[in-house]
Amino acid sequence: MVAVAKHHLQRIAGKPWATVVAILCAILFAILAAGRGPDKETHEAVLAAFRLIDLNNSALQRDVLQTRAGLLNNYDPLDASMGGLHDMLGQLKSLFRKTNLNDNEKLAALLEQLSASIDRNETLVEQFKTKNALLHNSLSIFSKILTDLNERPSSDLQGLPANFDELGNLMLRFSGYPDADLARRINILLHSTSWANSTDNVLVSQLATLAVHGHMILMTLPSVNNIVADIQTSDAPQRAQDLQMEYLGAYSALNLRAMWSRIFLGTISIILCIYILFLVYRLRLQTDRLTRRLNFEDVMSQIKKRFDNESSPDCVAAIHDTLNLLAVFFDATHHELIISNVETGLVQEVYENHSSGTALSKTLMSDFLDDLRRNAAAQQTPRQRFFYQNLQSHNELAFTRNALSAGVAVGMQISARYAAMIIFEYKESRPKAGSDEVELLQHAIDLVIQCVDRVRKRHERDILEHRLEHAERLQAVGTLAGGIAHEFNNILSSMLGYGEMALQILRRPSPTRHYVNEIVSAGERARLIIDQILTLSRKRERSSRPFDMVEAVSDILHLLKVSLPESLELSPRFADRPAVVLGNPIEIQQILMNLCKNASEASPDGGKIDIEVSPVVTRSTRPLSHGVLPSGSYIRLSVTDQGEGIPDSILPHIFEPFFSTKSHAGGTGLGLAAVHGNVAALAGHINVDSAVGRGTRFDLFFPVCHQAPVPLRQFFHEEKVPYGNGQTVVILEKEQKLLMMHEEKLAALGYEPVGFVELSGILNWLQSNERRPDLVVLDVASLKDTVTLSQLDEDLSDIPYLLISDQYRTGPLSEQNLKRLGALKKPLNSKSLADAIRRKIDTGADAQRGRVGSKAVGG
Ligand SMILES: Nc1ncnc2c1ncn2[C@@H]1O[C@H](COP(=O)(O)OP(=O)(O)OP(=O)(O)O)[C@@H](O)[C@H]1O
Ligand SMILES: [Mg+2]
Known part of the structure; x- marks a missing residue:
């Protein structure tokens, strides 16, 4: 048992590591499941970067147009937009690296294209800035000169072929829609402005400047417009959109993958968590089991101690204590231990704490015995033959009944001849016992049986030793009796012989005949004493037949009354039913004579002696003051006095031959020894209950005989004496x-x-x-x-x-x-x-x- 418990302990000790590993795995998988895929913040940042790229692109296009239209005084907004585009591009790159999208080649290519497109825009913006500055410079000079010329008196301009108003108009239209026809017409006008013969140097220089800047405008304006158009039609927004679309596609694919992997890892961690719960549950079960086993070991050691106690003389009490301990452990309200003979099926011993379950226990026991007899041929040692049955629960609903048990019956063959069964009945139905519980029950019955067996053997040994001692004393008495019997018998034969002869001569009633009659009856009583000594020393050859105890006791009552002092009252009480036992009524009468004699000697001041005959049925083995009373039906003969009682110190010795506290008054100490011999001859049992100062009660139990009783006179040979005829x-x-x-x-x-x-x-x-x-x-x-x-x-x-x-x-x-x-x-x-x-x-x-x-x- 200890080894088994250790094994369990080791198994349980091994489990915490598994639990710890499982917990760690579960945590790891849970972390992994949570950490997979781009996080929301990065995704938001990427989307914001895309939005800013869009914004900067639009701002750039708008600002270029405004600058071209001369609505902006400087190029700072253009630079800011370009700067913003570059920043966002850099941010995108770093964000992609963060989101594991770095490996996506298409995304990388699109990013490169967007970067190239932004670079191109930057180049265009730089060209625009240079050319636009030139254009605006020329336009402002051109329009200033035109204004100056228009403010001059028309006389100054006399002789000039050019029409400056027309030139101004054409130039204005050209700056709005620069087409080739307008350019040609402006060119013609510009060529006609030169006046080589003029003496007005200012005018000449103004006209030359006007021509130069006019040509400059004609040259730069289309290219500035082209640059503006290039910027406006830049593919950067498209590239940014393509990149955004690609990103969103990649992101959702990544998200989907992350979701699946989260589901997978989440499932694993849930499984691990369930496993951990299972391990914890098992650990709990194992711990409970171990605790139960340890408690069981404790109960077992208590039981062993109870039985190992050599000084404990009360075997039956020890068995009852043991059963009570086990019943408490197994939570049973009723318990029963039955020991039966395998061959005859007869119940040998019953120990129980109630008196309701015999029918059930007998059925179970007989099932088990049938089983044993059927399997007798199987090569099993007796202890391997084991029986286990749940008692049917009747209080519960039908569908739960099979899973519930109202109690258990565990049987075991303890030797070739005997089988034992323990039955526990629970207070309330409970789930059927598992294999562990059955194992415990098996151990329990095994131990109880071993202990009972050991105690019984010890008890039997004590009884045998006691009997041997008794037999040795009896032998001594027998030898003594043998020594005196011959002489005594001869004397008795003469006395009885002459007495009878005298009676035959004295046929008529007379005082002499009465006296001789008394002599003959005294001789008969002397013969009884010899018988008493012979009962002690060796078996009497008396006929053994069924007789009615009440008849035998009633028959001796008169003799008892006359032989006891008058101060003593005899109070007989008999059962109504016949009380038939097997034996010889002379034995009962000898017993009564001895017990009543002792009772009278113990009651010097008189009193009452109760003589009772009653039937008794015992369902379990009962401890007696002198031995045990096996279960069965008995006729009890009780003799109770109100005398001085027997001190505890001498109670164990009263049945010993020659033990007497009355040797001074002629007590031989043979009376109770003869009672013991007679009771044994009738297969009876004795219980003595005595209290000093209150009195003594002798209970004699004789097995009931179920045959018809033989009339008493047949035992005493009362037929007529056959006479001779002179032969x-x-x-x-x-x-x-x-x-x-x-x-x-x-x-x-x-x-x-x-x-x-x-x-x-x-x-x-x-x-x-x-x-x-x-x-x-x-x-x-x-x-x-x-x-x-x-x-x-x-x-x-x-x-x-x-x-x-x-x-x-x-x-x-x-x-x-x-x-x-x-x-x-x-x-x-x-x-x-x-x-x-x-x-x-x-x-x-x-x-x-x-x-x-x-x-x-x-x-
Ligand atoms: N009813 C009783 N009350 C008190 N003591 C008793 C009673 N019966 C027996 N005893 C005790 O048991 C002892 C043994 O009894 P037992 O009948 O064997 O011998 P005895 O009575 O002393 O001698 P004897 O029977 O030869 O007269 C007695 O000496 C007495 O001490
Ligand atoms: Mg006596």
Whole structure:
């Protein structure tokens, strides 16, 4: 898990670089997208330059005309226009360089043409300025001379051929429309102005000047007009317009390209931004996942700690704590852990925090078990067999139902025999768990199961150790009991035997018969004590059949009442329904005797003892003071007293043999040990709840048996004793006293007893006596160690024989042989002895009849 978390951490750690790179790329592309193409300012400047070129061209043409017409005093406006044109040209060049249009060849050629055209205009303007100055100079002199001549007295001009008025008019018309005819006529007039014979020198010089300037006007005026016309028709405006058109075309093409590249780069940066968002989102998810994993690790370590705590004796509480922790982590309101047997499908253990979901959990578990059985052949280790299912959400709309989950069930086969399943139910439906969540659940169940398994093994080991210790003590008791049983049994046999014989003699009711009766019942109780010791030490060979607990308890109530002090009140409470369990009612009665005896001893001032029989159903494994109670149906037998209670320090030891706080008062410490033995014989469980000063409650849980109960009297052999009819019964008993008792008992049962203390005595008697006995009764402990069964058969030939054995002394014969031959066990009571004798004699007579019959047929 830690490695997985580290791996995730590394993956997440790697991501920030990718995010940073993506952010940088996005920013770069966004900048590129914004920066492509001519900017608006440059474009505006270019358009302004074109406008100024137009303006300067128009101003130039206008100013040339005005200058030609003599409306302007100087040429400054012309120079300003030319200067403006040059400036704008230079500005255009630099602006084109800025806008990446420098590479456009057509634009460059047009720019060159415009530049050449402006240069040409400049040359024309310079020529115009020179020639126009000359022209205006000549025109002003010419018109001044004409004015002077016109102001002279006509006598001065007498004899001159020229008509100065006409000349003036012609010149005026010529300056407006300079055509060749006017020039010719002016020329003629100018030639006729010379007056060589005149003495008036001023007039002569005036006439000469007039002729010179007249000719000058005729010469310059057409060329000035031509220059003006050239300037007016200059192609500079056209070139400027062509250049502007070309620029606008190039600009829009560039703009279009820039737009596409902006769209492209913009798209890339948007994609990058989306990618960044995606990365950030993933980073967030990864972080959440890692946080969840770390929290999960934390929960897991808490769980491990909870289970690793060796001192914690309460395994069930630990499992419940664990499930609660996991439920909080997975946000579940209900949780359940079921452990089932794969083969039988039976639920072994259930741990839950509610009592509503069993039907569902049982269905899910049985689905899982079916799955496991179907796939049993697949080569998988048990832990690989995994089950996961979302619980259907019923509260939501149909179309969302599939995406929502009301809870999860995770199952796992934990061993060849067992499978476990955890079910969490959410408070509200939520989206189905992702693979990560499923993995966590898988880890969780794995860990819980491992821990439960470990704790269970530890618990089982503790129980085994405890049992071993208990068994060792029992063995010691058994050995002790074995040592005393023989003597005790013989004494008991004599007592019971003589008692019964006395009862048979004293047929009429009398005080003596009553006392003997009491002796016999005391002997029976002594037999019960022996039984109690035997219960402790070894298994009783009691018949185990279904019986009604209420009947068994009711039957012993009278005996309990008479044997307990009067200050104690017995308060029985029984369930209405039959409470059938499997076993022997004697065991229940022994248990009750012991528990009530203890209760009475703990209540020296009297009080009440409650005896209750009731059915109990547990849906989950319950911890008990002494072990656990698996889920199931039980009959509970409770004995509650209001006595002094049991201190916590001694509570764990009360079931140990010989543990007693009453040794001073003759307590043996065998009572509760026998209870424990009896409860175990009935497959039951014990819980003790005690508070010092308030009292003690013993709850015994016995599994319910669903068969019809056998009536109680069938357990106690209350049938009539079969009597003999004077048949001869030879008996072997090495102890003289016992032999006498047996002989008397046999006689009382209607047989004719012949007693011997040794087997050889019987054999001699058989040889010397003609009378064949009907039965030989042999105490096996009185046989010599060398005697074998085959020898016995041979010696007694076809005389039937009955063996009587002791619990601990089987004599020379094996336990197996004794069992096979139906040997009777001491202590003997009249009924069992009479029954056995009758059976043997009857089968012996049948066998003899068979033999006689076969002889007759053969003979
Ligand atoms: N109802 C009870 N109230 C208080 N203490 C009890 C009760 N039952 C048993 N104990 C305690 O458990 C011990 C063991 O009981 P157990 O019946 O095995 O032996 P005992 O009663 O001492 O001897 P014995 O049964 O031979 O008379 C008792 O000595 C007593 O301390
Ligand atoms: Mg006792």
